[in-house]
Amino acid sequence: MTTHSSGDRPRVLVLGAGYAGLTAALRLAPHARVGLIDPGHRFTERVRLHELAAGVRPDVSHPLSGFLHPEGIEHIAARATAIDPAGRVVATDDGRRLPYDRLVYALGSRTAPAGERAHTAHTAETAADLSKRLQDGPGSVAVVGGGLTGIEFAAELAEARPEWRVSLHSEGGVGSGFSPRARDHVLGVLRARGVRIEEGRRIEDPGSADADEVVWAASMVPNAELAAAAGLPLDSSGRVRVDGTLRSTVYPEVYVAGDAAAASSARAGALRMACATAMPMGSHTAASIISELRGRGPRTFDYGYLIQCVSLGRRDGLVQFVRPDDSPRDRFLTGRLAARVKEQVVRSTVGVLRTAARRPWAVPLVPGMS
Ligand SMILES: Cc1cc2nc3c(=O)[nH]c(=O)nc-3n(C[C@H](O)[C@H](O)[C@H](O)COP(=O)(O)OP(=O)(O)OC[C@H]3O[C@@H](n4cnc5c(N)ncnc54)[C@H](O)[C@@H]3O)c2cc1C
Known part of the structure; x- marks a missing residue:
């Protein structure tokens, strides 16, 4: 790698x-500025x-400096x-130009x-405001989106805010990516919490959801505007096109990771937006840059879902075992055991980042990390 700047790293x-x-920054820290x-x-x-949003936790953030x-x-x-x-x-927005x-x-x-009333909907990004609003109940709240995020929102709100009537609206089937029996469990728990489930109708606008408050948990949009403006090609979902090593297809100095990347792997196919990916x-982007520093080429990204x-x-959950391509297997866990597994998985993300801050070499030892 020829360096743009005069420093040794x-x-x-x-x-x-x-x-x-x-994750990328922590793994790169010993090798680059x-x-x-x-x-x-x-x-x-x-x-x-x-x-x-449900008021289960007052804060879900940590000082960045701690990592x-x-x-x-x-x-x-x-x-x-x-x-x-x-020009690399x-x-x-503070006027700097960083090479x-x-x-x-x-x-x-x-x-x-x-829709026209899009501005009236709550989202995950406005969770703190939603939490305040829900303290003024009772009332009705409609969650739009029957994917994983919508299911988690509906269940959490129904459990923590029983004074609110919660409904879950999905154009397709709620939790359609689960095995049939696992899906039955999810629907059963939601109904037991009093969630009204409406499938098969597309909500075009928060105004048509017929509820006091609407939580929009559908239509995740990648933050790819900067990439597009810079001439990096996007795919039809609006994510940045990358090659098998996660580099932009036109600028090999630019790697793309996370929800903004239109990434795929041989085992998983096209990856969905997730913390898990x-x-x-x-x-992987860090590993490839380190590999380049050592005079070898970038590495092919390998990933499979588990x-x-x-x-x-807080008391129930679903752990659906899946094939490497994310399709459901028959096996799944439910109940308190699944809730505990899910909590451990979420905790482990922060745990990995804290560990990486002290021992960056340990990152590839974590299951799923290449
Ligand atoms: C309620 C909810 C529950 C979820 N549950 C799960 C789950 O159980 N499992 C799972 O795998 N996934 C889950 N997800 C999805 C997961 O959160 C995302 O896929 C994940 O956060 C993507 O990580 P990322 O690093 O790509 O982006 P993000 O986590 O979105 O981080 C992007 C960062 O970029 C910063 N940023 C944005 N624009 C700029 C800019 N112009 N300049 C500088 N910085 C900028 C932001 O401040 C942010 O810090 C959930 C999502 C939601 C909303």
Whole structure:
């Protein structure tokens, strides 16, 4: 790797301090001068935002400084506003222009409610406001989206806020990716918590959900605008096109990880947006850059799914065993055992990041990390 700057170690900029970006930055820290660009000073456990919304936890974030190696990583507390891939420079909203030898693009995704009244919907990103609003109950709340996030929201709200009438709306079947018996369990728990389930109708606009409050848990949109403006091609889902090593298909100095990447692997096929895929991708981009530093080429990304974990409130859950391509096996766990497994999985994400801050070499030892 020829370096852009005169220092002895190459300069790697990581955009976004979420699961993917933080994993990449920590693994790279002993090998490169890492600039981690994110306006926030806290790491948000996005996978717990439904718990924040329901009032189960008052806070789901941690000081970013607690994860960063004291010397290895410079946190640049700013928003990236533009990328010049030809000049290898990132511009930030505080007026800086930061050069890089390698870039890791890990800006994640956001929920984008649809329709004219989109602005009236709550989302995971506004979980703290939703939590305050729910203290003013009783009333009715409609959760739109029958995927994993919608299921977790509906179950958590129904359990923690029994004074609210909760409904769950899905264009297709709720939890359609589970095995039939596992899906029956999920529907049974939701109904036992009083959740009204409506399948087969597409909600076009929060205004048509017929509830006092609407939580939009469908239509995740990748934060790929900066990449598109820089000329990086996107796929039909709006994510950044990458090759098998997670590099942009047109700018090999730019790696992409997490929800913003249109990544796939031989075993899994096209990857879905998930913390479970974001951290391995972040780890992999770091491994490939380190491999490049050693004069070898970037490495092919290898990933296969093991389980899907869903919390159904604090006392129940579902652990669905899946094939490497994410299709469901017959085996699954339910009840308190599943709830405990899910909690351990969520805790382990922060645990891995804390461990990586002290021992970056340990990251590839974590199951699923390459
Ligand atoms: C309620 C909920 C529950 C979930 N549960 C699960 C689960 O159980 N299992 C699972 O696998 N996944 C789950 N997910 C999905 C998971 O949270 C995401 O897939 C994961 O957060 C993606 O990680 P990421 O690093 O790509 O992006 P993010 O975690 O979104 O991080 C992106 C980072 O980029 C920063 N950023 C954005 N724009 C800029 C900019 N211009 N400049 C600088 N920084 C910027 C943001 O501040 C953020 O820190 C859940 C999601 C939600 C909402």
